[in-house]
Amino acid sequence: MQYIDEFRDPDKASSLVAAINDIVKRLAVGRDRPFHIMEVCGGHTHAIFRYGIANMVPPEIEFVHGPGCPVCVLPMGRVDDCVAIAETPGVIFTTFGDAMRVPGSRKSLLQAKADGADIRVVYSPLDALEVARKNPDLEVVFFGLGFETTMPSTALTVLQAEAEGISNFSLFCNHITIPATMRAILDQPDLQLDGFLGPGHVSMVIGTRVYDFIATDYKRPLVVSGFEPLDVLHSVWRVIKQIAEGRAEIENQYGRVVPRDGNPAALAAITKVFEDREFFEWRGLGSIERSGVRMRKSYARFDAERKFATPSLKVADPQNCQCGEVLKGILKPRQCRVFGKDCTPQTPLGALMVSSEGACAAYYQYGDLEGLRGPCAADAA
């Protein structure tokens, strides 16, 4: 078994679609709107489009794309801070690739690089640490982007730097947390959500019990899902089955990777290096309490926020941008006034069009769904 192809078997996919259809056709009688299932993380948004899953499920199910794409929720002011650090003489700024093209108020990191700043794309924070070892006279900053999935990697890299006594490496911490974000989404008055596909790889780190409040306080079902097509379809089936049976529980479809209590070594590293921020600024969603982390004082010498002066301004999105509404699931990408016109992957106005996991980029790349929707399995039965 190599854990990919087995979870892409088309026969099993057909069975799942048929099973979903069976439940939905019974449930949908007399309803005035589709079932809204939010897939929280950007990886699931991408999987849904890439594998055509939105086309496979009946029209009575609509996916609402959640804010779980850390690039998409990066506020412009934070990009400006990155550019400020990168343009400081003697600095090598390292980052994951998807952050490069997010627009700041003056420029993106890609544009800053074109203007002469030493900005390098890395695959892993460990690669950034290697850059620091190889350039002892320069200050290497790593842009720590991502949810809890990436926090352990960044934390372990800082611990490695500490163990080796490396003094020219620091982290610009922009890590954000999923549970607080989900609570903020659930508290939105204009959102009607019936269930969730829970993040797969965030949960690998933090476990599944952190979502219990969604079942107990908000009475919505959540199924933690893997990323292969069968995983997503299986999870959709489990959500809709819960709704049919009047249940609101937290289930784990991705049991082969996600342990109920998360990863102890990863959580220990995170706790050692990071602490909660009282609130953090999100593009489109505003300020969310306890939704981000910063470095502890004991790691101040690795903290770029302490080592560098940055503008740290709250910068509003461009006027015609509707990223906020798309992020909250109120608008579909094609309903945004600039989608496909002023805002395209080549000329992105907002982060949702830049990131490979962003809903807008996915819609653009994979085509407008309403126009493409073909006959579904139920028609053939």
Place this chain on the structure above:
Amino acid sequence: MCLGIPGRIIEISDSTHRLAIVDVGGVKREVNIACIVGERAIDECVGDWVLIHVGFAMSVIDEAQAAETLRLLVELGEAQQELAAMRASSKG
């Protein structure tokens, strides 16, 4: 950012720094396995299938759970076939 891929640990390359060589779809990569060693001796990790994210192994893929998930899907498929057969025969 959620992108994780499965790979198989082939050998330990640096036990002090918890680094291993992992085969990811035929390509060999050095990966930090600090998060998945647990209480085991590091050499016991050779042969594990792991989920890799930005250069770190973050979870050991549980083969039994994977097989169980697939088995459930086979059962579901069989149930759907039964249902379809019943519907077809009742229409006849």
